[in-house]
Amino acid sequence: MDWLRFGTSFDEAGGKWECQxxxxxxxxxxxVRNQDEALQAYAGGADIIDIKDPRYGSLGAPVxxxxxxxxxxxxxxxxxxxxxxxxxWPGTVALAIRGALTIPGIRWVKVGLVGPYALSSxxxxxxxxxxxxxxxxxxxxxxxxxxxxxxxxxxxxxxxxGIAAVVYDTLSxxxxxxxxxxxxRLASLIRIAQDRGMWVGIAGHVTRSNLHLALDAGADVVGVxxxxxxxxxxxxxxxxxxxxxxxxxxxxxKCAEEVGxx
Numbered sequence: 001m002d003w004l005r006f007g008t009s010f011d012e013a014g015g016k017w018e019c020q021x022x023x024x025x026x027x028x029x030x031x032v033r034n035q036d037e038a039l040q041a042y043a044g045g046a047d048i049i050d051i052k053d054p055r056y057g058s059l060g061a062p063v064x065x066x067x068x069x070x071x072x073x074x075x076x077x078x079x080x081x082x083x084x085x086x087x088x089w090p091g092t093v094a095l096a097i098r099g100a101l102t103i104p105g106i107r108w109v110k111v112g113l114v115g116p117y118a119l120s121s122x123x124x125x126x127x128x129x130x131x132x133x134x135x136x137x138x139x140x141x142x143x144x145x146x147x148x149x150x151x152x153x154x155x156x157x158x159x160x161x162g163i164a165a166v167v168y169d170t171l172s173x174x175x176x177x178x179x180x181x182x183x184x185r186l187a188s189l190i191r192i193a194q195d196r197g198m199w200v201g202i203a204g205h206v207t208r209s210n211l212h213l214a215l216d217a218g219a220d221v222v223g224v225x226x227x228x229x230x231x232x233x234x235x236x237x238x239x240x241x242x243x244x245x246x247x248x249x250x251x252x253x254k255c256a257e258e259v260g261x262x
Contacts (some may be wrong), residue, residue, distance in 0.1 A: 023143060026215055028247045029201065030238070031225040033062070038070045041149060041228075042077055044195045044243025049074055050110070050223065052082035054234055058171050059112040061096070064103065071105035071159050078107055079143055080138070085112035085171065090124030097129060104253070105108065106139040112140045114171060119154045135164035142171045143180040149201040156191060159196035166193050166219075170204030173234060177204035178213050192220065211249055222250060 203223030
């Protein structure tokens with residue numbers, strides 16, 4: 001994968017984006033619902049545009065026409081798309097993933113795996129997609145739904161399969177990710193993934209007050225929506241100014257000129 005972008009590169013061995021002066025930075029992923037929000041996120045400096053429909057859950061899947069319109073609106077952006085919070089039906093999940101990956105401009109597909117069947121569902125999906133490039137598929141594990149041993153085991157299994165990235169999120173957005181996991185355990189999970197060559201995203205009601213916990217734990221990507229919507233309403237309109245302010249909280253001052261905005 002070509003990770004050279006905005007004066008930064010992605011060190012796949014170390015699992016970090018590193019600016020030209022050697023300072024490690026995390027990337028900002030902004031979830032959008034439509035073309036207007038994609039433009040707001042792009043103008044605010046989002047590193048990754050993530051397409052989803054929050055009306056239908058944490059990883060609510062958008063319709064194909066919306067995906068296509070957003071890709072055409074921000075053609076140079078790195079774009080991911082949510083395929084939904086999926087049950088233990090590997091064939092159904094595999095079809096959803098394959099369909100999303102046929103849309104030009106989609107770099108990754110995120111798949112929400114919930115509950116006790118998360119691990120078996122993931123392994124079943126990968127079996128059904130044996131001929132696909134699994135590095136484009138990102139499993140999302142929920143800190144508020146699964147136990148620490150289950151998430152750890154699923155992370156190790158993802159690495160064995162050849163997955164390039166995992167995301168730790170929350171299914172419910174009432175509490176932040178930090179309500180469900182300690183900083184120490186989160187850092188441990190992230191190290192387990194990164195030591196096996198994966199990069200790691202943290203999401204789940206990330207706010208200005210708990211952002212530092214994700215960064216301190218070593219997150220490569222921070223996923224945000226509510227904090228950059230007007231009045232902090234998850235289903236409200238996204239604001240480029242808030243995106244820009246949030247990005248400034250993430251990037252070290254010394255990297256500001258090199259990382260900049262998109």
